[in-house]
Amino acid sequence: MLTRIILALLLPLILLALWQAAAGAGMLSPAYFPAPLQTLDALTTSVVTGKLWGPFAATAWRMFQGWFAASLAGVILGAVIGFSRTARELLQPTLEFLRPFPASAVIPAAILIFGLSNAMAVWVIAFGSIWPVLLSTLHGFAAIEPRLKEVSAALEMRPVDYLRKVALPSALPDIFTGVRISLSIALILAVVVEMQSAQPGLGQNILLAQRMYRSPELYAGIVVLGLFGLAISWVLERVEQRLLAWKIRR
Amino acid sequence: MKALARGLILPATAVIGWELASRAGVLSLDTFSRPSDVVVAGAAAFVDGSLLLATLQTLQAAAVGLCLAIALGVPIGMIIGVSAATRLTVAPTLEVLRPVPPVALIPLSLLILGFGVSMEAAVVAFACVWSVMIATTAAVRSMEGRLAEVARALEMRPLAYMRKIVLPAALARIAVGVRVAVGIALVVAVTVEIVVNPRGLGYGMIIAQQSLRPDLMYAQLLWIGFVGWVINWGLLALDRRYLSHFANAGRR
Amino acid sequence: MTAIDIRDVSLEYGEGSGARLILSDISLTVRSGEFLSVIGPSGCGKTTLLRLIAGLVTPTRGAILCGDRKVDRPSRDRAIVFQDYGRALLPWRKIWSNVALPLEGGNIQGAALRERAIELLKVMRLEAVADHYPDQLSGGMQQRVQIARSLAQEPKIWLMDEPFGALDAITRQQLQDEVARLAAERNMTVVFITHDLEEAIYLGDRVVVLGAHPGRVVEEISVDLPKPRDQLTTREDPRFLAHRHHLFGLLQGH
Numbered sequence: 026m027l028t029r030i031i032l033a034l035l036l037p038l039i040l041l042a043l044w045q046a047a048a049g050a051g052m053l054s055p056a057y058f059p060a061p062l063q064t065l066d067a068l069t070t071s072v073v074t075g076k077l078w079g080p081f082a083a084t085a086w087r088m089f090q091g092w093f094a095a096s097l098a099g100v101i102l103g104a105v106i107g108f109s110r111t112a113r114e115l116l117q118p119t120l121e122f123l124r125p126f127p128a129s130a131v132i133p134a135a136i137l138i139f140g141l142s143n144a145m146a147v148w149v150i151a152f153g154s155i156w157p158v159l160l161s162t163l164h165g166f167a168a169i170e171p172r173l174k175e176v177s178a179a180l181e182m183r184p185v186d187y188l189r190k191v192a193l194p195s196a197l198p199d200i201f202t203g204v205r206i207s208l209s210i211a212l213i214l215a216v217v218v219e220m221q222s223a224q225p226g227l228g229q230n231i232l233l234a235q236r237m238y239r240s241p242e243l244y245a246g247i248v249v250l251g252l253f254g255l256a257i258s259w260v261l262e263r264v265e266q267r268l269l270a271w272k273i274r275r
Numbered sequence: 276m277k278a279l280a281r282g283l284i285l286p287a288t289a290v291i292g293w294e295l296a297s298r299a300g301v302l303s304l305d306t307f308s309r310p311s312d313v314v315v316a317g318a319a320a321f322v323d324g325s326l327l328l329a330t331l332q333t334l335q336a337a338a339v340g341l342c343l344a345i346a347l348g349v350p351i352g353m354i355i356g357v358s359a360a361t362r363l364t365v366a367p368t369l370e371v372l373r374p375v376p377p378v379a380l381i382p383l384s385l386l387i388l389g390f391g392v393s394m395e396a397a398v399v400a401f402a403c404v405w406s407v408m409i410a411t412t413a414a415v416r417s418m419e420g421r422l423a424e425v426a427r428a429l430e431m432r433p434l435a436y437m438r439k440i441v442l443p444a445a446l447a448r449i450a451v452g453v454r455v456a457v458g459i460a461l462v463v464a465v466t467v468e469i470v471v472n473p474r475g476l477g478y479g480m481i482i483a484q485q486s487l488r489p490d491l492m493y494a495q496l497l498w499i500g501f502v503g504w505v506i507n508w509g510l511l512a513l514d515r516r517y518l519s520h521f522a523n524a525g526r527r
Numbered sequence: 528m529t530a531i532d533i534r535d536v537s538l539e540y541g542e543g544s545g546a547r548l549i550l551s552d553i554s555l556t557v558r559s560g561e562f563l564s565v566i567g568p569s570g571c572g573k574t575t576l577l578r579l580i581a582g583l584v585t586p587t588r589g590a591i592l593c594g595d596r597k598v599d600r601p602s603r604d605r606a607i608v609f610q611d612y613g614r615a616l617l618p619w620r621k622i623w624s625n626v627a628l629p630l631e632g633g634n635i636q637g638a639a640l641r642e643r644a645i646e647l648l649k650v651m652r653l654e655a656v657a658d659h660y661p662d663q664l665s666g667g668m669q670q671r672v673q674i675a676r677s678l679a680q681e682p683k684i685w686l687m688d689e690p691f692g693a694l695d696a697i698t699r700q701q702l703q704d705e706v707a708r709l710a711a712e713r714n715m716t717v718v719f720i721t722h723d724l725e726e727a728i729y730l731g732d733r734v735v736v737l738g739a740h741p742g743r744v745v746e747e748i749s750v751d752l753p754k755p756r757d758q759l760t761t762r763e764d765p766r767f768l769a770h771r772h773h774l775f776g777l778l779q780g781h
Contacts, residue, residue, distance in 0.1 A: 118282030254374030
C-alpha cells in the first residue's frame with residue numbers, strides 16, 4: 026500500500042519540482058505559469074485569511090440546490106415514465122430532443138426570465154443535471170426483472186409494496202449512477218453560471234483572477250475546484266458502496 | 276406514425292399555448308417572444324448566413340478539440356492498458372485530474388492562448404480526453420490474453436504489437452468512447468463561447484440576449500438543440516449499423 | 528374433491544391472421560392432494576399451461592377453476608416455483624429475508640419474522656446460509672431457497688415449472704425426494720412441469736403428456752407405484768419401466 030502511494034506521488038512531485046526549477050530559472054513566464062510554490066502560497070493565504078470560504082460555500086450550496094432539485098424531479102419523473110406507457114409515448118420524443126441539449130445554452134434564456142439571480146443559477150443547474158438521473162431512473166424501472174414482477178403478482182403484493190420492496194431496490198443501482206453523474210454536471214454548471222453571469226463563487230473568482238492577471242490565484246482556484254470535484258466523487262463512491270453492498274460485491 | 280403524432284402533442288400544445296398567451300398579453304414580449312417571431316428571426320439569420328457561420332465556428336472548435344482528445348487519449352490509454360508500471364505511476368495522477376471540472380480551465384486557457392479557436396479547442400480536449408482514454412484502457416485490458424501470447428510467440432516488437440494486435444482489437448470499444456466524447460465536445464464548445472469566447476453559436480446567443488433580441492436568442496437556442504439532436508441521431512445511427520456489432524465481436 | 532378444473536382452455540397469441548394457437552382445447556382436472564406431472568416436447572406450451580393455472584396469463588377461450596373460483600389473476604393460494612431461480616430471488620435481500628417476503632404484512636413481525644423464516648430454512652436445510660446473499664449460493668441451494676419461500680406463503684397448490692431442469696443429477700434427485708415428502712406432509716396439490724420423463728413418472732400420481740403445435744393433451748396415465756417412492760427401488764420397478772417404455776414411445780412419436 027505504502028509503495029503504491031509513493032509510486033503514485035512520484036510523477037506529480039517530479040513534474041512540480043521541474044516546474045518550480047524552471048520558473049526559478051526564469052524559463053517560464055510568471056504571468057502564464059507561476060511557480061507551484063507561488064500558487065501554494067496564494068492558496069494558503071486564501072485559506073488563512075478566510076477569503077476562500079465565502080465563494081466556496083456559495084458554489085457548493087448553489088450546486089447542491091440545483092442537484093437536489095434535479096435528482097428529486099428526475100427520479101419521480103423517471104419512475105412515472107418508466108411505469109406508464111402513456112407518459113412514455115407523450116414525453117419520450119420531447120425528452121429525446123432535450124437530452125443532448127447543451128445545458129449552458131439555456132443561461133441567456135434563464136437570465137431573461139429570472140434575471141441575474143441565484144434562482145436563475147439554480148434553475149440552470151437543475152435543468153442541466155436532471156438528464157442523467159431521469160434517464161437512468163427510467164432505465165432502472167424499465168429493466169426490472171420480469172420474473173420478479175411475476176413473483177410479486179403471485180404474492181398479491183399491493184402496488185405500494187411492489188414499489189417499495191421490488192421496483193425501488195431493483196432500480197437503485199441505476200438511479201445512483203445517474204445521481205452521481207448529475208452531481209459532477211451540477212458542479213460544472215455552477216462554475217459556468219458564476220463565470221457567465223457574475224454570481225459570487227469560485228467560478229467568478231478564477232475568471233476575475235484571470236482578468237487581473239493574478240495567475241497564482243487563478244491556479245489556486247483551479248486546484249480548489251479540482252479537489253472539490255475529487256472529494257465529491259470520493260464521498261459518493263463510499264455512499265454507493267454502503268448502499269449497494271449486494272451489487273458491488275459481485 | 277401514431278407514436279410520432281402522440282410525441283408531438285406535448286411540444287405542439289406548448290408552442291400554441293405560448294403563442295396564444297403572448298398574443299393575449301399574458302407573457303411579456305421582452306422575456307418570451309412569440310414563437311412566430313422566433314421563426315421569422317431564425318429564418319432571417321439562416322438566410323443571411325450568420326447562423327451557419329456561427330454553427331461552423333462552433334463545430335470547428337469542437338472537432339479540433341475532439342481530434343486533440345483522440346490524439347492524446349488513445350496512445351495514453353493504450354500505454355496504461357498494456358503496462359502495469361504506468362498504471363502504478365501515471366494513472367493515479369490522471370485519476371486526480373479527471374474530476375477537475377473542465378470549465379475551471381476556461382480562464383487558464385484564455386490566459387495562455389487568448390481568444391479564438393485554440394483556447395476553445397483546448398478546453399474541449401480536456402473535457403473529452405477522459406472518455407477516450409478510459410475506453411481505450413478498458414478495451415486494451417479486456418483484450419484476450421491469447422492474442423498477447425500469439426504476439427510473444429512471433430517475437431513482435433512492442434511498436435508492431437501495438438499497431439498490429441492491440442489497436443485493431445481495441446478499435447471497436449475505443450469508437451464507443453469517442454462516440455461519448457462527441458456529445459461532450461459540442462456541449463463544452465458552446466459553453467466556452469457563452470462564458471468568454473467571442474465566436475460561434477454560444478456567443479451569438481449572448482449577444483442576442485444583451486442586445487434585447489429575445490426572438491433571435493430563442494431561435495439560436497432551438498437551433499443549438501437541433502444541431503445537438505442531429506449529431507446525436509447520426510451517432511446512434513452509426514452505432515446501430517457498425518459499433519454494436521463490432522463491440523460484441525471484439526469482446527468475444 | 529377437485530382442486531383445479533381446466534375446462535376447454537385455448538390460448539392464442541396475436542390477433543387476426545397473425546394469431547398463433549399455443550394451447551388448444553385443454554381439459555384437465557387435478558384432485559385435491561394429487562401430484563400431477565406434465566411432460567411434453569419443447570414448444571408444447573407446458574410452461575404456458577402452468578402460467579395459466581397461476582393466473583399470470585388469461586386464456587383466450589375456456590376457463591380454469593380452483594375450488595369454485597375462476598382464476599383471473601394470481602393468488603397466494605397458488606405458489607409458483609420458477610425454473611430460473613437466479614432471477615426469481617431478490618438479489619439485494621439476504622436468504623432469510625427472501626424467505627420472509629411472503630410473510631411480510633401478515634401478523635408476524637420483527638424478530639418473529641426472521642425466526643419463522645429460519646424455521647422454513649431449516650426444513651430445506653439452509654439455516655447455515657440465512658445471512659448470505661443469493662448469488663453466494665450454488666444453483667441447487669438457490670432453488671431450495673425459492674422452495675422455502677413458496678412454503679412461506681402456505682399454498683394449497685404448488686405450481687412447479689421445471690424446477691430442477693438446470694441442476695446436476697445428484698442435486699436433482701435429492702430435491703425430488705424433498706418435494707415429494709413436503710407435498711405429502713402438507714397435503715398440497717402439485718402441478719409439476721418437466722421435460723424429464725423419469726422425473727415425471729417418479730414424482731407423479733398421474734402423468735399428462737402434451738403434444739406440440741398446438742399444445743394439446745395427448746395422453747393421461749395413472750402411475751400405480753407405491754408411495755413413498757425410492758430412488759433405487761422405484762426406478763427399478765417393472766411398472767416404472769413399463770410406464771417409461773409407453774411414454775417414451777409417445778414422446779418419440781411427436
